[in-house]
Structures are given as C-alpha cells and as structure tokens.
Amino acid sequence: MSWYKRISENILTPTSEKKEVPDGIWTQCPGCKTAISTKTIHKNAYVCTTCNHHLQIGSREYFEILFDENEFTEMDANMISADPLEFKDTKAYPDRLIDSIKKTKLKDAVRTAHGKSNGLDLVVVCMDFSFIGGSMGSVVGEKICNAVKFCIENRFPLLIISRSGGARMMEGALSLMQMAKISANLALLSQNGLPYISLMTDPTTGGVTASYAMLGDLNIAEPNALIGFAGPRVIKETIGQNLPEGFQRSEFLLEHGFLDFIIDRKDLKDKLSSLLKIMQKLPSGE
Amino acid sequence: MENNKQIFEFERPIYDLITRLEEMKAITSENQVDMSGAVAVLEKNILELKNNIYSNLNRWQKVQISRHTNRPYTLDYIEAITTEFTELFGDRQVKDDKAMVGGFARIGEYPVMIIGQQKGRDLKSRQFRNFGMPNPEGYRKALRLMRLAEKFGVPVITLIDTPGAYPGLEAEERGQGEAIARNLLEMSVLKTPVICVVIGEGASGGALGIGIGDKVYMLEHTWYSVISPESCSSILWRTWEKKELAAEALKLSAQDNLELGIIDGIIPEPLGGAHYDHQFVFNALKEQLLSDLDVLTKTDTPTLIQNRIEKFSKMGVVDYI
Numbered sequence: 138m139s140w141y142k143r144i145s146e147n148i149l150t151p152t153s154e155k156k157e158v159p160d161g162i163w164t165q166c167p168g169c170k171t172a173i174s175t176k177t178i179h180k181n182a183y184v185c186t187t188c189n190h191h192l193q194i195g196s197r198e199y200f201e202i203l204f205d206e207n208e209f210t211e212m213d214a215n216m217i218s219a220d221p222l223e224f225k226d227t228k229a230y231p232d233r234l235i236d237s238i239k240k241t242k243l244k245d246a247v248r249t250a251h252g253k254s255n256g257l258d259l260v261v262v263c264m265d266f267s268f269i270g271g272s273m274g275s276v277v278g279e280k281i282c283n284a285v286k287f288c289i290e291n292r293f294p295l296l297i298i299s300r301s302g303g304a305r306m307m308e309g310a311l312s313l314m315q316m317a318k319i320s321a322n323l324a325l326l327s328q329n330g331l332p333y334i335s336l337m338t339d340p341t342t343g344g345v346t347a348s349y350a351m352l353g354d355l356n357i358a359e360p361n362a363l364i365g366f367a368g369p370r371v372i373k374e375t376i377g378q379n380l381p382e383g384f385q386r387s388e389f390l391l392e393h394g395f396l397d398f399i400i401d402r403k404d405l406k407d408k409l410s411s412l413l414k415i416m417q418k419l420p421s422g423e
Numbered sequence: 424m425e426n427n428k429q430i431f432e433f434e435r436p437i438y439d440l441i442t443r444l445e446e447m448k449a450i451t452s453e454n455q456v457d458m459s460g461a462v463a464v465l466e467k468n469i470l471e472l473k474n475n476i477y478s479n480l481n482r483w484q485k486v487q488i489s490r491h492t493n494r495p496y497t498l499d500y501i502e503a504i505t506t507e508f509t510e511l512f513g514d515r516q517v518k519d520d521k522a523m524v525g526g527f528a529r530i531g532e533y534p535v536m537i538i539g540q541q542k543g544r545d546l547k548s549r550q551f552r553n554f555g556m557p558n559p560e561g562y563r564k565a566l567r568l569m570r571l572a573e574k575f576g577v578p579v580i581t582l583i584d585t586p587g588a589y590p591g592l593e594a595e596e597r598g599q600g601e602a603i604a605r606n607l608l609e610m611s612v613l614k615t616p617v618i619c620v621v622i623g624e625g626a627s628g629g630a631l632g633i634g635i636g637d638k639v640y641m642l643e644h645t646w647y648s649v650i651s652p653e654s655c656s657s658i659l660w661r662t663w664e665k666k667e668l669a670a671e672a673l674k675l676s677a678q679d680n681l682e683l684g685i686i687d688g689i690i691p692e693p694l695g696g697a698h699y700d701h702q703f704v705f706n707a708l709k710e711q712l713l714s715d716l717d718v719l720t721k722t723d724t725p726t727l728i729q730n731r732i733e734k735f736s737k738m739g740v741v742d743y744i
Contacts, residue, residue: 215743215744216741216742216743217741217742217743217744218741218742219740219741219742221683221740222672222673222674222683224672224673225672226659226660226668226669226672227659227660244744274739275739275740275741276741278738278739279739279741282736304627304628304649304650305649306649306650306655306658306659306673308649308739308740309648309649309672309673309674309675309679309683310647310648310649310673310674310675310679310680310683310685311683311685311738311739311740312649313627313628313631313647313648313649314631314685314735314738314739315738315739316604316607316628316631317607317611317631317634317635317735317738318735318736318738318739320604320607320608320611320635321607321608321611321612321635321731321732321735321736322732322736323608324608324609324611324612324732325612325732327608328612343628344627344628344649346600346601346604347588347599347600347603347604347607347628347632348603348604348607348628349604350600350604351598351600351601351604351605352604352605352608364600365595365599365600366588366590366594366595366599366600366603366628367588367590367591367594367595367599371590372590372591372592372595375589375590375591376591376592380592384592384595385595393596393597393598394598395598395601
C-alpha cells in the first residue's frame with residue numbers, strides 16, 4: 138500500500154505514534170517489581186510477563202494494540218478544553234490545561250479514532266488517565282458524542298476504553314451534563330442496533346462509571362481494575378471501617394453481576410473481533 | 424421569620440434589628456410612650472436590610488439556604504401541590520429505598536407520576552431517609568415508576584434534593600454506578616414528558632440520576648453541580664476549609680446554571696428563601712408545572728424525545744486549535 142493511497146483513505150498515523158523501543162531499556166513491573174525488558178513488555182501488550190500485571194497505558198498504546206498496523210484516523214484531534222467557568226483553585230484551569238498538554242503531549246483526556254481491527258471497521262474511544270486524571274469535561278463529552286454519531290452514520294460498532302477518576306471539577310455542572318449527553322447519544326446508538334462494548338480499565342470511577350462505562354451492550358474489564366462509583370477512601374470514611382480485600386476490583390464486579398467477563402489485554406483484539414462479528418452477524422472467517 | 428430557629432451568620436444584622444424593634448415595641452406598650460415614628464423607621468430599615476442582604480447572596484450562602492432544615496422537602500411539595508397522591512414503594516428487586524419516594528397523583532387535572540429524593544427533619548427521620556442519599560434501589564425504584572408512567576402516557580415530575588448518591592459498601596456491591604447510568608439512558612428516551620426541578624441540593628450523579636427532563640428548573644436558592652463545595656475543597660485545596668472559594672469557583676447557583684444553558688428557568692423563592700414562606704414556593708412551583716404540562720402533553724412523543732436529546736447534546740463548551 139503506497140503512502141499516497143493511505144492519504145486518500147484518510148489514514149494519517151503520525152510518525153510519532155509508531156513507537157520504536159531500543160534494546161537494553163528495562164521496565165520495573167509495578168505489580169511484582171521484576172525488571173523486564175521494555176521491548177518484551179511492549180510486545181506482550183504492556184502486560185507483565187512474570188505476574189500478568191496490566192500496566193497503565195493510554196490511547197497511543199491501545200490504538201497500537203487494536204488497529205491493524207497501527208493505522209487509524211483520529212477524529213476531533215484539534216479539540217481542546219475551554220474555560221467556561223473561569224475556574225481557579227490553587228491554579229487557574231487554563232494553566233493546568235497547558236501544563237497537562239505539555240507534560241502528556243495529549244490535548245485532553247480522550248482520543249477517538251476509526252480504523253480496521255482484524256480487518257473489521259471499528260471506532261475506538263480511549264481515555265488517557267495521564268491527562269488530569271482522565272477526567273471528563275466538555276471535550277470528553279463532545280468527542281464521544283461525535284464518535285457515536287460517526288458510528289450511526291457509518292453503521293460501525295463502538296468500543297470505549299475507560300480509565301478515569303470521574304467528571305472534571307473545573308467545568309462544574311457542564312462536566313456533570315456530559316454524563317447526560319453521552320448517555321442520550323448512546324441510547325440513539327442502541328436504537329440503531331449497533332454494538333457498543335465498554336472496556337473498563339484501572340481505575341474507572343465516579344461519573345464515568347455512572348454513565349457510559351456501565352452502558353455497554355457488553356461491559357467488560359481488564360483483570361484487577363478498580364471500578365466503582367464512589368472512591369474507596371470516601372466509602373471507608375462513610376462506613377468507618379476497612380474495606381474487604383478485592384472490593385471494587387474487576388473480579389468483585391464480575392461476582393456481583395456487573396461485568397460480562399474479564400479480558401486479558403493480550404486477548405482483547407481477537408476477542409473483540411469474534412464478538413463483534415457475532416453481534417453484527419458477519420461470517421467468522423471475514 | 425421568627426419561627427425559623429436556624430439563623431445564618433449573614434442574617435445576623437437583620438435579627439439584631441428585629442430584636443431592637445421588639446424591645447422598642449415592648450417599651451411602647453409598657454411605658455405608654457408613643458414611639459410609632461421610630462418603629463416605622465426601624466421597620467423600613469429592616470426591610471431595606473433584608474432586600475440588600477438577600478439580593479446579594481454569595482454562592483456559599485445560597486448553598487446554606489438550600490440546606491435549611493425548614494425548607495419544604497419532596498413530600499411537602501407533593502402534599503401541597505398535588506391531589507390523590509398514592510405512594511408506590513419498592514424496586515421489585517431488593518427493597519424499598521426510603522431516600523427516594525414517588526407515586527401517582529394529580530396536579531390540577533393532569534395525572535402525573537411524581538418522584539423525588541426525600542430528606543428527614545429530625546435525627547430519627549434523617550436516618551430513616553438516609554439523609555436523602557439513595558442507594559441503587561432508589562434509582563431503580565424511580566426508573567420502575569417512570570416506566571410505569573411511560574406505559575400509561577402519564578407525565579413524570581422529579582424533585583431533586585440530595586447531597587449525593589450514597590457512597591456505601593452495599594451501594595457499590597449492588598451497582599450504584601450502573602443504576603444511575605441506566606436512568607440517564609432511559610430517561611433521555613422516555614416516551615412521556617419529563618419535568619425536573621432542583622428543590623434543594625443537586626449534588627452530582629446522585630441528582631442527575633433523576634434529572635434528565637424536557638424541562639429542568641432550579642428553585643432560586645438551590646445549587647446544582649458536579650461536586651459539593653466541601654468535597655471540591657478537600658480534593659483541590661486539600662482542606663475542608665475552602666468551601667466558600669469552591670462554591671464560587673464551581674458556579675453552582677441557579678443563576679449560573681441558567682447562564683451555562685444547563686437549566687430552562689429559575690422558580691422564584693420568597694425573600695430569604697423557601698423556608699420563610701412555604702406557600703409562596705408551592706404556588707410558584709405549581710404554576711410552572713401546570714404551564715409546562717399544558718405545552719408538553721400536547722407535543723408528540725418523537726418530537727419530545729428528539730428535543731430532549733438535542734437539548735442535552737448542546738451542553739458543553741470546547742475550543743479548537
């Protein structure tokens with residue numbers, strides 16, 4: 138496939154997306170503290186080869202894992218947060234945004250893209266926790282709603298990968314309303330009979346859990362991810378006692394009936410294709 | 424006014440003048456001296472001071488008023504503005520949540536399903552109502568009642584007054600997040616008119632869980648935001664003491680939310696807040712609901728739903744680079 142052909146198909150993966158990791162760099166697994174070659178971990182879908190700990194990754198890595206040849210078209214790539222409340226705490230919100238943009242090389246806490254995954258059309262929404270705790274403000278709401286509309290127009294399935302501390306305080310009630318806005322648009326997606334898979338990763342809490350993360354046709358999660366409405370610290374303070382082992386982890390939610398299944402990141406792509414084909418009544422060999 | 428035991432610090436100057444007025448009146452009756460001139464001046468001063476203080480409330484003061492224990496709560500509104508109310512209990516799955524109440528009723532001639540969070544006034548009833556903090560069962564009960572209303576084409580009215588969905592261990596086990604999320608989705612496409620009114624505290628997802636409507640209003644001295652000022656202070660300033668600053672920063676008042684395009688209107692309260700004159704807010708709320716029911720019950724359902732989704736889809740402000 139020539140470069141020009143790729144342009145005409147609107148596939149514009151910037152070179153910076155394509156990660157080359159030199160040999161001889163090591164990563165310490167936050168789970169088991171084993172030092173593993175970074176290249177090995179990357180090849181293993183950013184999962185520790187010793188203890189299966191799923192490293193916290195962002196949209197760059199998930200797009201690389203899910204899209205064939207890491208080729209995708211990003212949507213709304215130039216959308217950034219405004220400051221409708223002129224919010225200031227210990228720091229003015231615009232300064233916080235600029236710092237986060239510089240630090241993360243991202244523009245906000247979500248990226249949306251479409252492309253092929255195992256040859257199937259797929260729209261992927263992926264949150265970036267590194268950007269102000271993956272918090273949901275107007276940009277997250279607007280980008281997700283645009284992605285949903287794109288799915289409806291093109292009859293594509295939707296995957297949302299959540300990793301977020303919840304709604305973004307600095308946009309006040311506007312952040313809260315993104316929960317309503319996204320949920321309403323997901324209702325339209327559902328009425329159009331298009332599959333929506335919600336993947337929850339570590340951590341997924343607050344307003345994200347209380348809206349789109351829990352509204353998938355399938356709600357799935359990575360192993361041992363913290364998933365909840367209220368954070369563990371708040372609950373602990375409310376009830377005045379320690380929380381049981383494994384509380385609010387993926388396995389706990391599965392046992393209580395709130396997840397369809399838990400998926401190892403290494404198996405994610407193939408499992409998604411298999412299910413999406415079944416849900417869209419496509420032949421298995423496609 | 425004198426019946427309200429809970430007086431806020433910012434109201435103190437008014438009460439100081441009232442005390443002086445009472446002393447003056449006492450002197451008049453005891454000593455048979457005519458002080459009517461001075462009394463009239465003082466009464467005029469009190470009124471001016473009230474007008475001055477209550478029309479310049481800052482956001483934190485409004486939050487305090489929204490929590491006044493003599494404000495009408497959901498069941499007070501239901502009793503005052505509806506007839507033939509039959510309370511309906513239970514989520515049909517786990518239990519009946521006492522922090523969320525609802526049932527069939529009539530407002531004027533309109534049959535309605537009216538639902539809301541319920542707070543208690545004394546220690547015992549506060550605990551019974553879990554301080555107005557619903558568990559997942561509350562949201563599922565609300566949804567059950569909304570579906571019932573939808574089935575019979577009866578409009579839904581929700582009254583919002585909660586410091587938040589309950590952050591408890593069992594609430595998490597039974598899917599607090601899922602319960603709220605489900606309501607957001609279902610309410611946005613509910614095939615019957617929905618009117619929501621914040622009557623006290625509108626704290627975050629716990630409020631929004633019954634807050635998706637064709638029309639959304641706030642009473643004049645209520646608040647509605649993504650987080651309470653206290654929690655916002657503790658997270659962003661790492662102290663509980665910056666709640667006043669947090670309230671200002673969050674722009675959480677009815678006036679702010681109207682400007683941000685989040686609500687459709689503000690329902691007026693009497694001078695000083697709803698607790699000074701219940702009948703005033705009962706009348707104001709009923710009038711607003713009747714006028715909306717007139718319009719919404721005549722709108723065809725697909726248009727209603729399309730408008731509802733479009734209204735929420737417009738919320739938010741973004742930039743491009």
